[in-house]
Amino acid sequence: MSETVIEVGKRHIREINEEIQEACKKGDRIRVVNTLSRHNLGVGLPDGADITFEGSVGYFCGGLNTGSTLHIERNAGWALGEGMAKGMITVEGYAGMSVGAAMIGGTIHVKGDTGPRCGVAMKGGNIVVEGKIGYQSGFMAHSGKIIALGGAGDSCADALWQGEVWVAGEVSSFGVDVNIVEPTAEEVAEVDAILEPLGLVDSSRNWRKMISGQRLWYFESRDASAWLMI
Amino acid sequence: MCGIAGRILTSPGKVGNDLVELMDAQEHRGADSTGFAIYGLPRDEGYVLRGMGFDKSAMSADLDDFKNILHDHGSDFMDDMHIVTSHEQHYCFRMEIRDPKDLVAWVRDADAISHRIEIQSCGRTLEIIKDTGGAAEVAEKHKVRDMIGTHGLGHARLATESSVLPNASHPFWARPFSDVAIVHNGQITDYYTQKKHLERQGYRFLTENDSELIAVWVSDQIKAGMTVQQALTKSVSSIDGVFTFMIARPDGIGFAKDRFAMKPLVVIDQNGDLAAATEEQAVRRIFPNECDVINYDGPSLTGIWGVGNRSLAA
Incomplete structure (x- = not known):
């Protein structure tokens, strides 16, 4: 596999993303350098591409990813991987607010902490954070799992729908309508299956699994025919 | 945003x-x-003012009125003011003034003509x-x-x-x-x-x-x-x-x-x-x-x- 190196600097982001897409079509491994925390890098990437960002990236990196593997060597700004459907994003450092917002599939792996509202309104996929997830993480998550190995900030798992927030470590405070449940062995095995390829399995962890208390739900979701009549 | x-x-x-x-x-x-x-x-004394006048055609008269208010409070310009104009109706100025006797009272009186001239900063x-x-x-x-x-x-x-x-x-x-x-x-x-x-x-x-x-x-x-x-x-x-x-x-x-x-x-x-x-x-x-x-x-x-x-x- 050949390699394409793409310089960011002060160049126009649309031009850079077009070069990334061209390199994806050729099947090259891609290195993006001098990233300078610029926004909207690597948005809408296709299935199968392999991209390394040598530095920090700004907002919406990897947004709408449909199957590429992204590796960010330092920090990521807000809305990392927003709306992604498939693929893998790894951040070596910190990731800002709204990691994986509204994502529907794939995996995001953050080795540092995240900002607030990690996994907000996510509809599928998994977010694994080795550090601490920020304020109100999991807010209105419809589906998928947020797995935090280093604790959570205030208002954790606020207003969940059918998403799950798993936390090992301290939780500063819980959000509205959280139900903390004891996970079954099968459920822990499912989480370990997500962590295993990342080399993060540790059987000694004391998990808090958070799901919705369903007290905020204003319709009877388990009877679709009833709420479709609303 | x-x-x-x-x-x-x-x-x-x-x-x-x-x-x-x-x-x-x-x-x-x-x-x-x-x-x-x-x-x-x-600076130890005197203030730098930055401000704006809203009608370039009345600049001279408006600045005279502004200066008179300064005099009423025991102050005056310390040097020539710097004025920036453009094609637009407003103009901007920088001036240095001596300390008014009472800064708050002077600002209050100067603001009486703020529809013509507005002080946008005042400081040492x-x-x-x-x-x-x-x-x-x-x-x-x-x-x-x-x-x-x-x-x-x-x-x-x-x-x-x-x-x-x-x-x-x-x-x-x-x-x-x-x-x-x-x-x-x-x-x-x-x-x-x-x-x-x-x-x-x-x-x-x-x-x-x-x-x-x-x-x-x-x-x-x-x-x-x-x-x-x-x-x-x-x-x-x-x-x-x-x-x-x-x-x-x-x-x-x-x-x-x-x-x-x-x-x-x-x-x-x-x-x-x-x-x-x-x-x-x-x-x-x-x-x-x-x-x-x-x-x-x-x-x-x-x-x-x-x-x-x-x-x-x-």
Whole structure:
């Protein structure tokens, strides 16, 4: 596999993303350098591409990813991987607010902490954070799992729908309508299956699994025919 | 959505140039207007005024009236004023004045003609330069890149709650507190309640911009005996809305973020050589090499960065 190196600097982001897409079509491994925390890098990437960002990236990196593997060597700004459907994003450092917002599939792996509202309104996929997830993480998550190995900030798992927030470590405070449940062995095995390829399995962890208390739900979701009549 | 920035140098230097870079990198957050608050070398007496006149055709008469009010308060111009004009109706000026007998009383009287001439900053060291247009345009028009100082603020404005007027641009001076300026990204939702409360205490607001209110609110708390840090902490629970603001004084820059963590703030601090901004890509204009970045992403955060001896550092 050949390699394409793409310089960011002060160049126009649309031009850079077009070069990334061209390199994806050729099947090259891609290195993006001098990233300078610029926004909207690597948005809408296709299935199968392999991209390394040598530095920090700004907002919406990897947004709408449909199957590429992204590796960010330092920090990521807000809305990392927003709306992604498939693929893998790894951040070596910190990731800002709204990691994986509204994502529907794939995996995001953050080795540092995240900002607030990690996994907000996510509809599928998994977010694994080795550090601490920020304020109100999991807010209105419809589906998928947020797995935090280093604790959570205030208002954790606020207003969940059918998403799950798993936390090992301290939780500063819980959000509205959280139900903390004891996970079954099968459920822990499912989480370990997500962590295993990342080399993060540790059987000694004391998990808090958070799901919705369903007290905020204003319709009877388990009877679709009833709420479709609303 | 607006973009804000702060910059502190370890010794006096081209802080204007750095603030222009910080705001140029954030122009996409609001290109309606751009402004800068620059803290130059302090003087022992006299004030620097920055202001705006709204009718170029009446400039001479309006400035005469302004000068007469100064005379009534025992003050006068210290040197020739510098006036910037363009094709637009308004003009901007910089002047140095001798100390009025009572600064607050003079500001109150001068504000009686604020519909013709508006004082936009008054300080021993502070100068606020603001105008409609993007960072490069405003910087070129007012020669901001050449300005020397220790620290300052910048703002790129997307007008949401008030008009696109040159005097509705940020930063705002905390009228009538000399040498206090603010930049703000967000919306204050109890603006009218807070404004009425402060007006009953005698404060006067020249715009309907919520940022002007925060500057006065914080300064009023300090006047009542609070430390800057205490006032910033109280602002988070007392002011309703979503915000990140930075307030500058001659000895440093303070910041506060709302309870819901809705607005960003990114900082690079290399032993007192500090750049803060809404977006990380802006502070990278100052520090292009990879280095540690502090993301103030959480809720209810406050702090102070001191100038020089760093004694105010939170």
